[in-house]
Amino acid sequence: MHSQLFAIIDVETTGGGIAGNRITEICIALLKDGEVVDKYTTLVNPERDIPHYITALTGIDNEMVADAPRFFEIAEKVAEFTKDAIFVAHNVSFDYNVIRGEFRLLGQHYNRKKLCTVRLSRKLIPGHLSYSLGRLCNTINIPHLNRHRAEGDVDATVILFQRLLSLDEDFSTINSFLNPRSKQATLPPHIPAEQINELPEEAGIYLFKNQKHQVIYAGKAKNIKKRVLSHFYDKKTKEYQLGQETHFIDYELTGNELLALLVESEHIRKHYPKYNRAQKWPATTYQIISYVNQRGIIQLALGKTKVLHDSVGTFYNKTEAIEKLEEICETFKLCPRFCTLQSTSEKCSHYRIKNCEGICEETETVAAYNLKVQAAIQSLKENKLTFAIQGKGRTKDEIAFALVAEGQYKGFGFFDRSEAICNIEDYEPFLKLQPASYHTHAIIRSHLKKHGERNVVYFDLKSTRPPKPNRSSRPVRFELR
Template identity: 50%
Template sequence: MYTVVDIETTGNGIKGNKVTEISIFKYDGYAVVDEFTSLINPECEIPYFITGLTGIDNQMVRDAPTFETLAPTILEFTKDCIFVAHSVNFDYNVLKNEFKEIGLDFVRKKLCTVRLSRRLFPGYHSYSLGKLCTSLDIPLKDRHRARGDAQATVLLFQKLLRAPGAEKVFKMFLNARSQEATLPPSLPKDVFENLPTKPGIYYFKNARGKIIYVGKAINIKKRVLSHFYDKANKEVRMCRETNHIDFELSGSNLLALLMESAAIKKHYPEYNSSQKRNLRPYGIFCYEDRKGILHLAFNHLKMAPNALATFYSPTNCRLYLEELCKIFGLCPKYCHLQENVNTCNHYRIPTCGGVCRGTESIREYNEKVQRAIAHIRSKKTDFIIRQKGRTPTEDAFVLVRNDTYLGYGFIEKDVAINSFEDLETFLLPQKDTVEVQGILTSFLNKMGEKTLVESYLTESSPQT
């Protein structure tokens, strides 16, 4: 016995979603043997856009029974039946959550008419209920009302039961170990099955082929599956929109983190909430004024000639210049920490030697600036991090020069590398961002020390 179900809701995701109408048709495989339809008072406001879609407003449900009142009827009506719906996980999980809120369990075997249709009626451009009914000449009245949609789903389900190969497909979908009911309704199973169990990044794409989410994983297939079990509102919406999944192998977690960060900034996916900032880099630079005094200042990197150091906020630039002033006795005025003043009076920096007051010579001051510049440059390093490649015959590397991340690359183990230039031949250039700097700093802290360029050029075994 089957119960074909459709619900209308307040549209606030799974956990915040409240049912406003439910329709259940009990179907024995040949005919409808019983029906239950009712409006439900959600005990909260119905948003205007939902009313515009369904026609159900606050006045209509004001005197309707609450879900708690109808719960015994729904439990009894669906008892010992297979729960059937179009995009079944949505209807099933909303109801399950409603029961959970009143202290009741709701567990039923379930079938999804979207996934069944994709398998038994392949080749259609869209598997939404409206478009599928049009393609299959199924009458659909009162669209976006529970009874109208449920009645059309019954007629669709009837066609599915009688489609060639239906018995085998239904048996497979009802198998307790089958992942069919777990996968997003619009995602072909073979796409999921073809995902690797290796490190890399993955792309969720919608029906138009647009990337809506980018993620990284040590085990791509396992991580992707975890999205389908996640019942958070955002995850449920994202999975319902997912029609395809692409992937790129990375060989290691570090490369996956770097590739994920670059992909998020490139594609700006709707469902990625982090790393979307495009922070403008700032550069610290030196120049000489008409008096011959050397200044240290900062500006956007494009405006900073031959930048001595790069940061991703004016605040970090100022803090760095403050430290240089304290260490080398520089003047806050000539480090542009105080503007439009005749002499400096910075409350955190009492170490100025007096160049701004004429008590220190320009030559002596410039020598201190030169020592500060030498200090900045001495801190810059060139290094690589060597990682496992995507295949047993390949290495991966991350390249940093002058403390600036240049990108990553992959190289066959038998290729001779004798210089930095040889390595750069295989480089996939990437942007240096604050997120990348955080990823690299975290990784290097865990390693304990940097893997210098020379070690890559002389050692044959990879470091992981």
């Protein structure tokens, strides 16, 4: 290993993610036996405009690179210069992926073993608040001139790497990072490997946080550790950028996937994380509403909204809402016209519902009709289910539950198997209250559709008899209040 050639590399770029990043400057210093034996540096014409914010950071503008060689003109030099070397950089994934991207545009494959001086520093010089090149150089007294230019950053990284070599005399740490079976170089630079190793292999949610401890991504998993690692092994630009911004990972065990989904949904609602897409915006719900028209008739209608109101009934999709409206219209002998199931102003003529008793022809009194509508509304309110979905807890002695009261999600919790749970009030000491939303409804509805009544405990709020768990796999009809 002492005669091993190391290529310490830094690139300046146009910015814009891995796929759109083009090189504006590159510097490569070759290190052998702890000494610099050669160096190559040049500006590069990126063949696109350099954004103003990049120029403000690096000082490199369009005029400076106008007459510089394009990458295809230096590609052979870069490949030959690093041919027998280990690719070393501060936050190596960035520089390595940018250079690989340039070669890929030329239809060429570029592959080198690589080492990250951020991760090596975390291992060999632990305990520092920041491992950015500038901060680390200030802390351990490494001269860092001409920052954010390729040669200035390479010169500082060379000195840092020389110190790291002196702290790893038998190369045990470097060899472990170079091991093909090791994922060290793939992990984000700001996250200590110990933090990854300590992640549980159980069901729950995980939160990626930036340097300011702000949640930038919330996810759920059956196996937290496996799912977190899958983000870092993914080569997509979005996943790479997520890894670059992640400094801390928090997690919360839930025992089972249903609770993981519900808790994840709440974190997305609460933190509005930068890298989450799903569930960030309220989805459309369909509600059965009632109002009194000019004739004094109580009329039912279907409303579309993104806010959950305490309406007669709220439904997951339009088809489900129309089916319920048709069902109560037929059951209570209501008029399709006054249930907004047809738009005619004449006598109702619904294709299926034929048992209207004449309110549309004024052969039925308004008072009599309104009594039927009130009975229909009452039936909708009374048919709201109250139940708990029980499942695997965080330990073998624990039971997890999600609670729905009168059709509305109330929250989740855990209780010991030794607890006597006989009625809905018995859940309250263990209940963590949560807001209901379109998304929590969709999660519970999907779970019931998939698993049926298995492990669902129903409660009749009018009865004093204790409930019995239902272990059937028959689908459950669940409507949201």
